Amino acid sequence: MWFLHFIQSSIGKKWIMALSGCFLILFLCSHAAGNATLFVGVSLFQAYADQLHSHPLIVAVFSSGLLLIFALHIVTGILLTLQNKKARNRGYKVQKRAKIRANSQASATMIYSGLFMLLFVVLHTAAVSFGDHASIGKTIAEMFSSFAISIFYIIAFMVLALHLSHGFWSMLQTFGVNHPEYNGLIHALTFIVPVFFLLLFSSLPLLFLFH
Amino acid sequence: MSDKQKNIDLNLEIWRQKDSRAQGDFSTYTLQNISTDMSFLEMLDVLNEKLTMEGGEPVAFDHDCREGICGMCGAVVDGIAHGPEPETTLCQLHMRHFKSGDTIVIEPFRSRAFPVQKDLIVDRGALDRVIQAGGYVSINTGGTPDANATAIPSATAELAMDAAACIGCGACVASCPNGSAMLFTGAKISQLSLLPQGKAERKERALSMVTAMDKEGFGNCTNERECEAVCPKGISIGNIARMNREFVKASFF
Numbered sequence: 001m002w003f004l005h006f007i008q009s010s011i012g013k014k015w016i017m018a019l020s021g022c023f024l025i026l027f028l029c030s031h032a033a034g035n036a037t038l039f040v041g042v043s044l045f046q047a048y049a050d051q052l053h054s055h056p057l058i059v060a061v062f063s064s065g066l067l068l069i070f071a072l073h074i075v076t077g078i079l080l081t082l083q084n085k086k087a088r089n090r091g092y093k094v095q096k097r098a099k100i101r102a103n104s105q106a107s108a109t110m111i112y113s114g115l116f117m118l119l120f121v122v123l124h125t126a127a128v129s130f131g132d133h134a135s136i137g138k139t140i141a142e143m144f145s146s147f148a149i150s151i152f153y154i155i156a157f158m159v160l161a162l163h164l165s166h167g168f169w170s171m172l173q174t175f176g177v178n179h180p181e182y183n184g185l186i187h188a189l190t191f192i193v194p195v196f197f198l199l200l201f202s203s204l205p206l207l208f209l210f211h
Numbered sequence: 212m213s214d215k216q217k218n219i220d221l222n223l224e225i226w227r228q229k230d231s232r233a234q235g236d237f238s239t240y241t242l243q244n245i246s247t248d249m250s251f252l253e254m255l256d257v258l259n260e261k262l263t264m265e266g267g268e269p270v271a272f273d274h275d276c277r278e279g280i281c282g283m284c285g286a287v288v289d290g291i292a293h294g295p296e297p298e299t300t301l302c303q304l305h306m307r308h309f310k311s312g313d314t315i316v317i318e319p320f321r322s323r324a325f326p327v328q329k330d331l332i333v334d335r336g337a338l339d340r341v342i343q344a345g346g347y348v349s350i351n352t353g354g355t356p357d358a359n360a361t362a363i364p365s366a367t368a369e370l371a372m373d374a375a376a377c378i379g380c381g382a383c384v385a386s387c388p389n390g391s392a393m394l395f396t397g398a399k400i401s402q403l404s405l406l407p408q409g410k411a412e413r414k415e416r417a418l419s420m421v422t423a424m425d426k427e428g429f430g431n432c433t434n435e436r437e438c439e440a441v442c443p444k445g446i447s448i449g450n451i452a453r454m455n456r457e458f459v460k461a462s463f464f
Contacts, residue, residue, distance in 0.1 A: 084389035087430030096290030178452035
């Protein structure tokens with residue numbers, strides 16, 4: 001009962017967003033680490049993919065866990081957006097922010113950047129994850145040799161960076177991590193984390209495009 | 212009188228609404244020779260005097276102490292709750308921050324939980340009901356204790372005082388894109404949970420105040436930080452973080 005009460009409360013929903021977001025960031029880390037094998041060569045990436053898929057149980061457990069986390073993050077995000085639209089029933093004639101921050105746009109557009117990420121994930125998994133694993137290295141190399149596909153991926157990574165520029169800090173604030181001693185570091189990470197993922201992910205299509 | 216004192220002319224666009232059920236719309240007024248030493252509310256007083264003399268209906272707005280400590284006044288001026296000056300209530304906002312010929316748009320605080328009663332007056336009873344749910348200490352404190360009997364570190368006392376500076380004006384709700392009251396509730400939970408007298412009931416307080424806040428129809432905080440930016444008392448969102456911790460601790464442990 002108390003658990004139901006918790007997740008139905010406003011703070012509980014914030015926690016669902018933050019916790020699932022935290023797991024999604026961890027997933028990004030592992031994904032980026034796997035991708036990094038591409039810097040060495042397509043063959044090493046293929047070997048990594050083969051190794052991974054030789055453990056079908058691990059793949060099944062992690063994929064379904066990831067699907068659940070994604071679903072939680074998306075459904076809660078949409079629910080929050082709808083509830084919040086209702087709470088601010090009427091807008092102001094003059095729409096203005098009292099304080100413009102570098103990432104003000106990010107916080108105001110989380111639902112849109114999030115939905116774009118959903119579109120990206122659907123397309124990406126359809127093309128890569130559900131494709132033939134035995135030739136995944138080749139698939140990637142072929143995809144990224146196309147200018148249009150590479151640009152689409154880079155745009156998606158920019159949107160991801162935008163989403164993270166609010167999401168990462170917001171996650172810590174929801175967990176209650178807000179202390180004058182650490183706020184400087186947290187502020188720096190607000191920019192470092194999205195830029196880190198942007199560079200790491202975008203460098204792959206760029207690598208293939210200019211190779 | 213300061214040397215800088217001068218008079219300015221203003222165009223006003225003010226939200227007029229007969230009662231809570233009426234549709235409401237903006238009306239335009241012009242004022243001449245407004246002293247820049249006037250406060251924003253004094254400027255509205257001048258307008259109301261003019262409207263009354265002309266046989267019109269004066270603009271209804273909330274106000275009380277007019278020295279920035281009661282939390283009664285408040286409207287959205289040019290898109291910002293309490294106007295453009297940081298850490299200033301509407302009554303303490305002076306006309307020297309405006310230029311002659313300016314058009315000022317004045318709107319009531321907007322939120323589903325704050326129904327408009329008339330013109331710029333909104334019903335902020337929802338905040339009172341959040342307080343009634345647990346924003347107090349119900350333990351029997353007995354007679355006056357010795358001043359140093361309860362040891363409270365200075366830094367903790369200061370944090371509690373910073374949270375207690377909240378005057379409950381509702382600007383946080385008005386400025387939040389989600390109409391959330393988390394800065395208010397966070398401050399009210401913090402001011403008590405930081406101090407030994409409030410710690411005894413911190414669990415019940417966090418649970419019942421957050422439940423009451425959700426019941427009133429306030430939106431969910433998405434960490435936009437607009438509340439902190441408009442708060443006339445500079446309440447930090449660190450109080451929302453503290454409320455999150457208090458609520459999780461109370462729910463799970």
